[in-house]
Amino acid sequence: MPQLEATPELDFQSEIYKDAYSRINAIVIEGEREAHDNYQQLAELLPDEKDNLLGLAKMENRHKKGFEACGKNLKVTPDMEFAQAFFSRLHDNFQVAAAEGKIVTCLLIQSLIIECFAISAYNIYIPVADDFARKITEGVVKDEYLHLNFGEEWLKANFEASRAELEEANRQNLPLVWKMLNEVETDAHVLAMEREALVEDFMIQYGEALSNIGFTTRDIMRMSAYGLSA
Ligand code: Y39
Ligand code: FE
Ligand code: FE
Ligand code: FE
Numbered sequence: 001m002p003q004l005e006a007t008p009e010l011d012f013q014s015e016i017y018k019d020a021y022s023r024i025n026a027i028v029i030e031g032e033r034e035a036h037d038n039y040q041q042l043a044e045l046l047p048d049e050k051d052n053l054l055g056l057a058k059m060e061n062r063h064k065k066g067f068e069a070c071g072k073n074l075k076v077t078p079d080m081e082f083a084q085a086f087f088s089r090l091h092d093n094f095q096v097a098a099a100e101g102k103i104v105t106c107l108l109i110q111s112l113i114i115e116c117f118a119i120s121a122y123n124i125y126i127p128v129a130d131d132f133a134r135k136i137t138e139g140v141v142k143d144e145y146l147h148l149n150f151g152e153e154w155l156k157a158n159f160e161a162s163r164a165e166l167e168e169a170n171r172q173n174l175p176l177v178w179k180m181l182n183e184v185e186t187d188a189h190v191l192a193m194e195r196e197a198l199v200e201d202f203m204i205q206y207g208e209a210l211s212n213i214g215f216t217t218r219d220i221m222r223m224s225a226y227g228l229s230a
Pocket of ligand 1: 024027028030031032033035060063114115117118121144147184188193198
């Protein structure tokens with residue numbers, strides 16, 4: 001069903017809305033917390049970009065505070081245990097890559113996959129959010145485009161050397177995105193965020209990012225197909 005269709009029946013104070021929000025809000029808070037930590041680790045791995053990356057980490061910390069305020073505004077307690085489990089696979093893959101000094105894999109996980117996930121989710125959420133959360137999310141999504149751009153620029157500048165590692169990291173991590181989407185589909189639907197809209201927006205952002213980095217349309221088709229079997 002079309003995402004922009006009016007949904008006048010959304011009741012932000014209903015128990016069903018608040019219950020779904022307790023998980024989606026937690027995912028966003030945990031995601032922002034992880035993103036903060038990931039950019040701090042990347043700052044250590046990329047000394048030339050240290051100040052830039054620490055700046056991105058600070059933005060992620062502000063985002064986290066903004067979304068915590070959104071939960072409080074609706075009197076919702078975020079289910080942080082659920083959210084940690086939700087992010088654990090991408091978290092573990094990032095940590096393993098960081099320990100091995102695999103900067104390209106770390107950038108693919110955080111600056112491409114997680115940022116595209118954030119951009120698509122926030123874009124789909126904005127038209128159906130409560131007024132308070134809409135204003136916060138509009139400010140946040142502008143920053144997420146900057147984060148995605150950081151990853152694109154670095155990987156584009158190092159494309160030939162990064163290519164093989166990007167393909168392998170894509171193969172390992174893209175299927176996790178579909179698993180994660182499956183796990184939130186029901187809750188997202190309660191918030192009037194439709195799975196098809198999320199998938200479509202994610203694939204557009206991610207495909208554009210791969211194209212900006214230097215992959216051909218043919219490469220992008222092949223790489224995108226890894227998600228579908230999840
Ligand atoms: O870079 C960032 O700020 C990313 C951490 C934030 C990711 C948020 C993930 C949102 C997924 C929500 C799924 C709702 C259907
Ligand atoms: Fe529906
Ligand atoms: Fe963020
Ligand atoms: Fe971000």
